[in-house]
Structures are given as structure tokens and as C-alpha cells.
Amino acid sequence: MRPDSIDATLESLRAQGYVAPRALGTVVFLALRLGRPLFLEGEPGTGKTELAKALAGLLDRPLIRLQCYEGLDLAAAAYEWNYARQMVEIKLAQGQESREELARELFSRRFLIARPLLQAIDPPDGRAPVLLIDELDRADEPFEAFLLELLSDFQLSIPELGVIRAAEPPLVLLTSNRTREVHDAVKRRCLYHWLDFPDAARELEILRLRLPGIESALAQEIVAVVQALRGMDLYKLPGLAETLEWSRALLELNALVLDPATLSSTLGVLLKYQDDIARLQGSEAAQLLARVRAETHGG
Numbered sequence: 292m293r294p295d296s297i298d299a300t301l302e303s304l305r306a307q308g309y310v311a312p313r314a315l316g317t318v319v320f321l322a323l324r325l326g327r328p329l330f331l332e333g334e335p336g337t338g339k340t341e342l343a344k345a346l347a348g349l350l351d352r353p354l355i356r357l358q359c360y361e362g363l364d365l366a367a368a369a370y371e372w373n374y375a376r377q378m379v380e381i382k383l384a385q386g387q388e389s390r391e392e393l394a395r396e397l398f399s400r401r402f403l404i405a406r407p408l409l410q411a412i413d414p415p416d417g418r419a420p421v422l423l424i425d426e427l428d429r430a431d432e433p434f435e436a437f438l439l440e441l442l443s444d445f446q447l448s449i450p451e452l453g454v455i456r457a458a459e460p461p462l463v464l465l466t467s468n469r470t471r472e473v474h475d476a477v478k479r480r481c482l483y484h485w486l487d488f489p490d491a492a493r494e495l496e497i498l499r500l501r502l503p504g505i506e507s508a509l510a511q512e513i514v515a516v517v518q519a520l521r522g523m524d525l526y527k528l529p530g531l532a533e534t535l536e537w538s539r540a541l542l543e544l545n546a547l548v549l550d551p552a553t554l555s556s557t558l559g560v561l562l563k564y565q566d567d568i569a570r571l572q573g574s575e576a577a578q579l580l581a582r583v584r585a586e587t588h589g590g
Contacts, residue, residue, distance in 0.1 A: 527562070
């Protein structure tokens, strides 16, 4: 059931374990009410993909995910013909059917292999899904042209078969880490939102919601350290996903509070580039932790 207000949207997302700022809750509410695709940009690890999962749970719909990559084409994204099966059919039909009849049969639905975009438009069980087109910026620019018809009219044109329209439009989310600029033609068909790193209060709320057993002091120190790292000139800043993964790692180590040795030895959970890790190991980790504790506890 779709939420009937922005507040209800925020509450419903929180029930799925997703703490959204009000601006994001507003654009999600509008996407649901207006039936428009939602385009999310932001740094990796800020919760773009997780939002699609939360919405699928909120709406009780299946989630179909198209992970984009360089070289992605229509055959992998939307549909392709089962050529092997068609060849078998041609051999079996030799001398039994006219060429026209055989051609019509070969390009019928039973020879069509549905990929994520077609599955979203024409779901096997009839339930309109949540369609996540993830990391669109990783795909080649020409691929974006394939999406325009789907984003505008929720349909796909298959030359041999005709136009397939959605009986009920899917909820479409597109994400980008902005490694390149996505074309305006795609953005114009969507509602847009930039998803930034959470502030300390929201990150702490998310951490407590996802890991309810974590000690309060440890949770505060974790968030303070991550927030401090995001203020540094690192090659790749840790996202919310890394905050949660680091917190789980610390719980596995039975940590009650942070100490310099634990921080140094677990930096590889937070940071993914050796230059960043090397910069913070040893005395730098101790200084960072001391500074964070002074700010958090007032001395």
C-alpha cells in the first residue's frame, strides 16, 4: 500500500530499516504519487541501492535489478531471441510449414528471452515490480537511448514482435555515482535527487536501527571517526555502507570502545585504497581518535 503523505513515507521507509532525510522522503512520495521514475545521484555507499530494496519491501513488490557495466547492450538489458531454439525449430519444421508461417512462429513470444527491462514491463506473475537500473554511469552513453521509451511510456518496442506495454507501470529507480554525466534526456524523464553522505545524527540513527545491540559509546565513536574521515582529503571517502560494515566488524571483535590499535588494524574495512590506509596507520590513527574523543566527550 502506498503511503498517503510524506511523513507516512518516512515512517514506512524506517520500518524497512531505511532512515531517509525529509527531502528524500518528499521526492519518493512524489515518485509514488505521480508514477514517475526516480533518478538518484551521489557518492558510492550513500544508500541509493538500499532505497530500492526498502521500496520493494514497503510496496510488497519484487525487485528487479539491472546492474550496468561498460558494454551493456539491449540483448543483456531488455531481451534477446533464443537463436539455438529457433534453429532446432527450423530443422524440425523442414517441409512441414510455409516460410511465412515459420517466420511468424520463430519470432513469437515463446522464443523471446526476457531480460530485466522486459521483465519489469511484462512481469511473469503480473505484479508490477520495483526496477532498479543501478550505476547507469558505468554503461556506455549510447545505452541511455534504449531507456528513453521505457522511462517515458513504460513500453518496449521489439521490431519483430511489436510494442509491449506495461499493464501496470513498474516503479523505476536509476542510480549514478557520477563517474560521468548522464544525458539530460534521461534526467528530464525522472524526478531527481542528490543523495549526500548522512550527517552525524542521521548516521547514528541508522547505525542504531541496523545494529540495535551496539553499545551507545561505541556507536558514537564510530560515527565520529567516519565523519572525521569524510572531512579529510582522502582518495575515496567511506560511505554509509562502510560505516555499517565496520561496525559489524568491531562487534565481531568484541570491541566496547575504540582504541588506536583496533582502529589501525581495521582501516581496511573502512578505506579501500592503500594510500588512504597508509596515511592513517600508526600515530595518525591515535591522533585522529584523540581528536574525535575530545570533540565527542568534550575532553
